[in-house]
Amino acid sequence: MKAEIISIGSEILLGKIVDTNASYLAGQLPLLGIELCRVTQVGDNQAGIVEALRQAWSRSDLILTTGGLGPTEDDLTREAIAEFLGEEPKVDPDLAEWVRSVFRRLGREMPERNLKQATLIPSAQPIPNPRGTAPGWWVERESKLILALPGPPNEMQRMWEREIRPKLRERLGGEVIISRTLKTFGLSESRVAELISPLLPSVNPTIGVYAKPSGIQISLTAKASSQEEAEGLITPLEAQIRSLLGENIWGENDETLEKTVGILLREKGLTLATMESCTGGLIANLLTDVPVSSDYFKGGVVAYSNELKIAFGVEAKLIAHYGAVSYEVAEAMAEAVRSRLGTDVGIGITGVAGPSELEGKPVGTVYTAVSDGVKKRVIHTLYPPPRQQIKQRAAFGALFELRKLLLERG
């Protein structure tokens, strides 16, 4: 089945919002074995929407539209579908009652203009939208489908997941496309490609290599007639990649480094504290994005100045002798914060986030230490500017080292 997406909204064409709906749906369609051939973004303009529908209809079996289902005059998706199909939109009494009930629950009268959200054409069935006042449209004609979804991402995603995806899956049966993502850290994109180059020509699964702030990701995408069969195609290839990239792979799919280290810390009953200089609190911030992090993350300090590093327990003579940006100070920071905050594990990180060099060390120099008092890992890395990217890579690098230390403990 071939599909196209039409994203509707002048805000998109003015660059005011990024069309994340299209990329969300683009990521979902392969899982149903649906091939997305094109995405078109058009403004709130009925003629433009009709033309986009006409072209998509000529090429594809499934058209997904997002946006333009609101109550105002520039919400024109329903009108455009009706015009394109030559059908007459009429208010549906049940749907009108549903829209009224949404307003009643909010203790408000339904404005008259919201009645257009209760219209249907003969080929359209309403799709429930409990998160908003705009029902979707499920339009079927000449064995083609037009599915109109609302623009707000939370409404759109719920409608896709709960209402549309199950029906499409049932209808299609057939082919399934499964994707698995392996996440690495510490290797460049070209190094990853080089290491796995004998595998790259693979056709089913296909292999894609992508650079993300948290490291290089490898995605394996297999087509088959069932989920089991698709997974059976992926598993041996995944094993080969894992043996080539070894410990550089830290997770897969929607795992994050901060969740991964959190799970390890909980499993082992260990607590953690951080002393950050160049990352400025980003490591603590990532760790505390995980809901249960207060179980193992006791806290941290951001010691941006030398005085503060000293106040928090780093010996002044170490800084004087080796410089604040050094193996020795990173290690002392990890030990000091462990001992001051009374945790099992400490992270210390010091470096040059830029824009200027420091102590003769170039922008991007970072020293990271992770210690549990017995085992320790202290590394030196050089990350490319700009500043925020250095902070990000350095923070992920620290979590990556922490993961290694936790695994080494066994």
Next chain:
Amino acid sequence: MKAEIISIGSEILLGKIVDTNASYLAGQLPLLGIELCRVTQVGDNQAGIVEALRQAWSRSDLILTTGGLGPTEDDLTREAIAEFLGEEPKVDPDLAEWVRSVFRRLGREMPERNLKQATLIPSAQPIPNPRGTAPGWWVERESKLILALPGPPNEMQRMWEREIRPKLRERLGGEVIISRTLKTFGLSESRVAELISPLLPSVNPTIGVYAKPSGIQISLTAKASSQEEAEGLITPLEAQIRSLLGENIWGENDETLEKTVGILLREKGLTLATMESCTGGLIANLLTDVPVSSDYFKGGVVAYSNELKIAFGVEAKLIAHYGAVSYEVAEAMAEAVRSRLGTDVGIGITGVAGPSELEGKPVGTVYTAVSDGVKKRVIHTLYPPPRQQIKQRAAFGALFELRKLLLERG
């Protein structure tokens, strides 16, 4: 002038990357008075690209393509433009020498396949790309333009800003569209719309209201024959909005709260420290995203547990009496960190980031204190879940209060 964007790349249609290039260019075109009519995303498929070019050519005067200029077999933009225009691509000797020189500087031999990046057709002029190996194409025929830009955002943006925008501006002269964004905090989207409702019907400038993590933004967009005239249309409307929204407006255009407070702290020669609980280091992280922040931000502590709050100087009896999530503890955190870290100003923040309530206080409860020892601001707010959104809003809220305190000092 009417324009269309064609974004080329199978990664986009698989949902692996979000097409931020299109939204970047979409935001740029109005500033030149160019109307963007459509964005089309197509895969790495020559026939598909040719069809997209044909349709765009029939509707528009300017076609911008991004992506597909790399050296590999699935980079097909040049080939598609040549096929569409019926012209023969040939290697240009000067361009070939330039690509070779890029490789020479990296100390490497140019792979033969990179030679395709040195091809041109008779209607195409090369556009320099010092950040990569892919020159752009400036194609002119029948008074229409096709401009082919590379896919990597940093290469694409430089090429737009330095090479393409100045030429287009010169060519167009005529109409200018200027946009100014006013940034608020502390008001809901509907409250902003209500307060400025008498102004909303304005046609030139138009007014848009958008919700962002750092608060509600109002954008004013004016069309005129010159930049001065467009700004003259915006200024009185901006003044009216400023008088309606008052101190809730904290900045405009590309200003950020963390930069704004940084500038104020530097101007006043003040230093800052933070003690964070529910925001988990996010405030420190935001502050240190600003390059010169080490001048005024001395450091911070993330005191995730009560023991740590006490270790860092909050009186245990305050926590026992009022609870860790309280006005009193937020204020004590701000004072303790000021005094411990020896700074002029302190921020203390404590709350319930979720997923579970704490001390009987609901998820989203946040107490924020900002103090310079004389003046202080202590506020209580309730932010909607999920966790990361609570952290974000709470962090921006703290910077917003800090800004108020700094302005009050005069």
